[in-house]
Amino acid sequence: MTLDLKHIHSQLQQIEQEEGVRILYACESGSRAWGFPSKDSDYDVRFIYVRPVDWYLSIFEKRDVIERPISDLLDINGWDLKKALNLFRKSNPPLLEWLQSPIPYMERYSVTEKIRQLSPFTFSPRSSMYHYLHMAKGNFREYLQGDVVKIKKYFYVLRPILACEWIERHGSMPPMEFEKLVEQVLPNSKLKQEIDTLLTRKKAGVEFHLEPKITVINDYLERQIAYFEETAKQIAAYGEQQDQVLDALFREALKEVWGS
CATH class of the missing domain: 3.30.460.10 (Beta Polymerase, domain 2)
Incomplete structure (x- = not known):
């Protein structure tokens, strides 16, 4: 509808x-x-x-x-x-x-x-990074643990993590569109290929169910969550x-x- x-x-x-x-x-x-x-x-x-x-x-x-x-x-x-x-x-x-x-x-x-x-002028990199990091950690903990996961939930962890990467690089508000974040933040790699495949399936209307976890994406998310927990403490605090x-x-x- x-x-x-x-x-x-x-x-x-x-x-x-x-x-x-x-x-x-x-x-x-x-x-x-x-x-x-x-x-x-x-x-x-x-x-x-x-x-x-x-x-x-x-x-x-x-x-x-x-x-x-x-x-x-x-x-x-x-x-x-x-x-x-x-x-x-x-x-x-x-x-x-x-x-x-x-x-x-x-x-x-x-x-x-x-x-x-x-x-x-008013944008605060630190508070914004903490916002997206909190979102990523919560969704990762709730949906992406174990060998079989809710595949569509990858988008709800990837998007805030990519937003953190954008903030670290540019010190500005990240774009809303997931595809823009992927294209502008991630280099060509196996990780990007896996994400592009997921996005293609999503756009085609595939209804995701429980599937085996995608190791390359899980490893990336675990690594970046740990990284941004430290990085957020050092980034500029106030606009x-x-x-x-x-x-x-x-x-x-x-x-x-x-x-x-």
């Missing part, structure tokens, strides 16, 4: 009406954006929204996310702009991935592009603080969306 863009847009518009918000940006954030969806993969739609000015002028802390139950392959939720900007200043990798998703669904107003332009800029950007967004 596939969803067309009109259906996704209609759901975003319905959220705007029900919640009284304006959606600034929406994108695909899951396996479809990574380049290896399954036949039954959800559409993982993530968005950033802003509420009317009076909502922010309160002494009370309010809920700053909007979530909807998964329905008809659509997994959709979003963050308030203020929450997003606070996470952005901490170099939050999921948010940074949203901003460069290869599958955007909606982008209105100027604020999203302004945030993108700040990304190279530049942009607090005043982000404050001004938030106010400008409110004026642009709701008027002065």
